[in-house]
Amino acid sequence: MSTQTLTARVRPAAATRWSRRAAGVLVFAALIELAARTGLVDRKFLPPATEIVGRAVTLAFDPVFGGHALTSLLAWAIGLGLATLIAVPLGLLLGSVPIVDAATRSVVEFLRPIPSVALIPLVALVIGTGLQLRVTLVVYASLWPILYNTMYGLRGVDPLAKESLRSYGFGAAAVLLRVSLPSSAPFITTGVRLAAGVALILTVSTEIVAGRGEGIGVFIFFAGIAVPARMIDILAGVFWVGLFGVLVNALLVAAERRAFRWHHVRLGEHS
Amino acid sequence: MLEIDNLSHVYGGGSPNAHHAIEGLNLSVAEGELLCIVGPSGAGKSTLLRSIAGLISPTGGQIRIEGNVVRQTPDNLAVVFQDYSRSLFPWMSVVDNVALPLRRKNMDKRQRREAAHEALESVGLAGAERKYPFQLSGGMQQRVAIARALAYRPALMLMDEPFGSVDAQTREDLEDLVLKVRGHHKMTIVLITHDIDESVYVGDRVVVLSKAPAHVVGDLKVELPTPRDQISTREHPDFVHLRAEVGRLVRGHAAV
Numbered sequence A: 001m002s003t004q005t006l007t008a009r010v011r012p013a014a015a016t017r018w019s020r021r022a023a024g025v026l027v028f029a030a031l032i033e034l035a036a037r038t039g040l041v042d043r044k045f046l047p048p049a050t051e052i053v054g055r056a057v058t059l060a061f062d063p064v065f066g067g068h069a070l071t072s073l074l075a076w077a078i079g080l081g082l083a084t085l086i087a088v089p090l091g092l093l094l095g096s097v098p099i100v101d102a103a104t105r106s107v108v109e110f111l112r113p114i115p116s117v118a119l120i121p122l123v124a125l126v127i128g129t130g131l132q133l134r135v136t137l138v139v140y141a142s143l144w145p146i147l148y149n150t151m152y153g154l155r156g157v158d159p160l161a162k163e164s165l166r167s168y169g170f171g172a173a174a175v176l177l178r179v180s181l182p183s184s185a186p187f188i189t190t191g192v193r194l195a196a197g198v199a200l201i202l203t204v205s206t207e208i209v210a211g212r213g214e215g216i217g218v219f220i221f222f223a224g225i226a227v228p229a230r231m232i233d234i235l236a237g238v239f240w241v242g243l244f245g246v247l248v249n250a251l252l253v254a255a256e257r258r259a260f261r262w263h264h265v266r267l268g269e270h271s
Numbered sequence B: 001m002l003e004i005d006n007l008s009h010v011y012g013g014g015s016p017n018a019h020h021a022i023e024g025l026n027l028s029v030a031e032g033e034l035l036c037i038v039g040p041s042g043a044g045k046s047t048l049l050r051s052i053a054g055l056i057s058p059t060g061g062q063i064r065i066e067g068n069v070v071r072q073t074p075d076n077l078a079v080v081f082q083d084y085s086r087s088l089f090p091w092m093s094v095v096d097n098v099a100l101p102l103r104r105k106n107m108d109k110r111q112r113r114e115a116a117h118e119a120l121e122s123v124g125l126a127g128a129e130r131k132y133p134f135q136l137s138g139g140m141q142q143r144v145a146i147a148r149a150l151a152y153r154p155a156l157m158l159m160d161e162p163f164g165s166v167d168a169q170t171r172e173d174l175e176d177l178v179l180k181v182r183g184h185h186k187m188t189i190v191l192i193t194h195d196i197d198e199s200v201y202v203g204d205r206v207v208v209l210s211k212a213p214a215h216v217v218g219d220l221k222v223e224l225p226t227p228r229d230q231i232s233t234r235e236h237p238d239f240v241h242l243r244a245e246v247g248r249l250v251r252g253h254a255a256v
Helices: A014-037 A048-062 A064-094 A100-109 A116-129 A131-153 A157-168 A172-210 A215-223 A231-259 A261-265 B045-052 B093-106 B109-124 B138-151 B168-184 B196-202 B237-256
Strands: B001-013 B018-030 B033-040 B060-065 B077-080 B155-161 B188-193 B204-208 B216-221
Touching: A014 A048, A048 A064, A048 A231, A048 B001, A064 A100, A064 A172, A064 A231, A116 A131, A116 A172, A157 A172, A157 A215, A157 B196, A172 A215, A172 A231, A215 A231, A231 B045, B001 B045, B018 B045, B018 B216, B033 B093, B033 B196, B045 B060, B077 B138, B093 B109, B093 B138, B109 B138, B138 B168, B168 B188, B168 B196, B188 B196, B196 B216, B196 B237, B204 B237, B216 B237
Parallel strands: B033 B188, B033 B204, B077 B155, B155 B188
Antiparallel strands: B001 B018, B001 B060, B204 B216
16 A cells, blocks of 8 residues: 655746736736837827836825725625625525525525616615715626535535445535535635625726725826826826736635645645 | 444336345444445445435435434535545545535534644545545555545444455555554444455445345455555465455356
């Protein structure tokens, strides 16, 4: 009897991977720079990349912009957190009680395709345009990926794993909590990661449409309606939103890799 | 210890393609006995085991464990399934896998860990506590599953083709492991297998089932010298005779 050693799939070293990504970013930035400097695009509409980044760095030290950023971050985090707290238990319920799933399916299928942005006027009328508007819409939009991934994960739970625990006399609730939930955790986490992106989009677009108060979207909105429009501020704001999105995604991917090694091994990805 | 009266189970009852897995099966197992159940594939062996474990409700008859009628999963029973890679929880370390069922018992965390450690030691896996199932070979994973059952200290241990998914050498090691641990833990074992040699080698008694709908067609006492030995037991004249007998019973009723 020997211990099987799992050989790692040959992945490029971290340094190589990072240098490739950095090269992609640099080429993209160089193209923008070139387009603006050569006059291919009017600099009023697309300033050179160096100027955008320079403005973004200046903004980072601007307390007013910091206030906008913090407000957006708050709406994003509360919205995503609430969506997770609602969608995971709901997914567990729908995924494990077929009657409830069947009874609610048509309502769910009706609600899901409604673009959240279309709900902004309605929600704004009902509950006002403050933080509550952003949070509500973020929750609404980011609910779906988490809900669907939770239900999908539950469908994949091995019946034999459930039976194993059941054979020791554990009831349905214990099996759900101790087998079904951990077994679907990798899918749920992927759902949260997808939802994090959706939440970011919703936070900024709700702010832009609402057009008042604080938030990066509001900052972008006012830069846009100024005469002449402050294109560099718009793009610097977009730069920070994009960078934040990339960072959150990378963090969550790293967390998934660490926490769910058993899952990736099972799928045959020896990573 | 275990009594089965006139058990029957029909899948899809009422429909024209209903499958009669078990019909009129009677069986009784004494305290401390190691009973092997053999039968042709598809004979309803697993249905029988799932009924004893309370995982399915048979459509007819009665099962009693220590005098109590089985209605749900009894709490003095543990099951070892064939497919260890699916029955162990991959997100838990080996020691947590073994300790988890002990939550049903009145034990605190430290006691559970101690019991798990002890059970792992008895199956030769001391030192593997912090590993995860996917880091172990198939034979070692099945040892973890056996340790999980042992730690629970069941009165009755059910084993469903427990060595069906490992190589021949590991299979022999695991057969001997079962014989060893039953000496330490006083419990009744019902082991289901389709391997005729294995049933004679491991069992105190071998029961042969017919093809579906299953009922008992043979009940043989195995009186081979103990401790059993993979080489000398298997060349013992009684072993050779018994395996032929069991083989005839299985074959005779498997023929179309």
